[in-house]
Amino acid sequence: MLFSRLPATSVLAGNLASLRAATLRETATMSASDSNPYGMKWHRSMLRCKDPIASVKYYEERYGMKLVDVYHTPSLGKSNYYLASLRDGEAWPEAGSAEAHERLFDMQHSCVELEHEHGAESDPDLVYSSGNDEPHRGFGHLAFLTADVYKASEELEMAGVSFKKKPDEGRMKGLAFAYDPSGYWVELVKRNAEGGHQEKFNLGQTMLRVKDAEKSLEFYTGKGGMGMTKVCELHFDSFSLYFLQSLSSEEISSLPAPDSPDAYCRMGRSWKPVLELTHNHGTEGDPTFSYHNGNTNPKGFGFLGFIVDDLDGASECLKQTGAQEIGEPAIFEGKMRRFTDPDGYHVQLALRKTILE
Numbered sequence: 311m312l313f314s315r316l317p318a319t320s321v322l323a324g325n326l327a328s329l330r331a332a333t334l335r336e337t338a339t340m341s342a343s344d345s346n347p348y349g350m351k352w353h354r355s356m357l358r359c360k361d362p363i364a365s366v367k368y369y370e371e372r373y374g375m376k377l378v379d380v381y382h383t384p385s386l387g388k389s390n391y392y393l394a395s396l397r398d399g400e401a402w403p404e405a406g407s408a409e410a411h412e413r414l415f416d417m418q419h420s421c422v423e424l425e426h427e428h429g430a431e432s433d434p435d436l437v438y439s440s441g442n443d444e445p446h447r448g449f450g451h452l453a454f455l456t457a458d459v460y461k462a463s464e465e466l467e468m469a470g471v472s473f474k475k476k477p478d479e480g481r482m483k484g485l486a487f488a489y490d491p492s493g494y495w496v497e498l499v500k501r502n503a504e505g506g507h508q509e510k511f512n513l514g515q516t517m518l519r520v521k522d523a524e525k526s527l528e529f530y531t532g533k534g535g536m537g538m539t540k541v542c543e544l545h546f547d548s549f550s551l552y553f554l555q556s557l558s559s560e561e562i563s564s565l566p567a568p569d570s571p572d573a574y575c576r577m578g579r580s581w582k583p584v585l586e587l588t589h590n591h592g593t594e595g596d597p598t599f600s601y602h603n604g605n606t607n608p609k610g611f612g613f614l615g616f617i618v619d620d621l622d623g624a625s626e627c628l629k630q631t632g633a634q635e636i637g638e639p640a641i642f643e644g645k646m647r648r649f650t651d652p653d654g655y656h657v658q659l660a661l662r663k664t665i666l667e
Contacts, residue, residue, distance in 0.1 A: 346537030349619035356612035439610035449611035450517035453497035505579025613656035
């Protein structure tokens with residue numbers, strides 16, 4: 311309020327604006343460095359899939375994703391497929407090649423990892439949990455941004471995609487939820503036209519439900535946590551939504567206030583996906599309440615994956631927050647470690663530029 315009482319000359323106003331911008335940049339840089347000393351960056355969301363051929367084809371053909379890498383690990387009885395939303399004209403080496411392996415764990419995009427347990431496709435009794443049915447709610451959905459949700463929904467339906475909710479159904483008009491081949495929900499959200507994106511779709515969100523918003527926000531954005539930044543928050547009568555991104559110091563310095571209309575508009579034009587934390591009010595006070603993490607039967611969602619510069623340092627830091635370490639196979643020793651977040655969801659740390667083979 312002090313600034314509003316100063317003389318309103320153009321020179322003084324310009325000097326004050328420059329000073330304020332510089333101060334914000336310095337504060338943001340210090341904040342980013344303090345809260346993310348190990349270079350953590352959200353890298354991927356892992357979902358188990360029953361039929362990898364069908365699932366990869368679905369995300370490539372329906373949402374324009376690119377298969378950027380694949381690993382087959384017979385010793386574990388698994389194959390892992392990595393898909394990302396790339397910009398038009400963006401080159402990427404052939405999936406499975408040495409060049410793709412070199413780039414995967416240093417990529418600028420947050421991607422989707424589909425894990426296939428060999429033989430799952432031929433098990434008629436195997437059904438993965440979408441995370442949206444009681445008593446196994448937890449993971450909510452992936453989301454894609456698109457210019458016209460109504461048109462995109464019509465085209466997807468004509469291509470044989472099934473829907474949980476079409477844009478004009480239910481109370482939330484203008485949003486749609488489709489099913490992927492494994493039964494996971496895929497949300498369609500209107501993109502902000504100011505972003506200037508020409509691509510029809512881009513990966514926009516991964517949603518998780520959280521019991522205690524304060525604890526989860528501290529874990530993902532606080533000191534000693536996962537180095538993310540809260541970029542937007544929305545509050546309704548019975549629930550609140552918090553949107554997080556892994557950002558550079560420069561990106562943080564230009565962020566609007568998370569509860570402002572500008573924050574929502576910025577998120578709608580961003581190419582970088584957000585982690586959406588959904589908090590249903592009142593769950594934090596129920597000692598018997600918990601969400602399903604997707605890693606006990608019925609399985610489904612696997613983990614959020616982060617890449618780090620210092621695996622040992624980041625791991626020790628997480629332990630100090632009370633995160634429980636979960637064992638990884640011996641072949642990943644020195645390359646990956648896994649922990650739990652406050653709701654028991656798994657977070658996996660991978661050393662930046664690692665190669666699994």
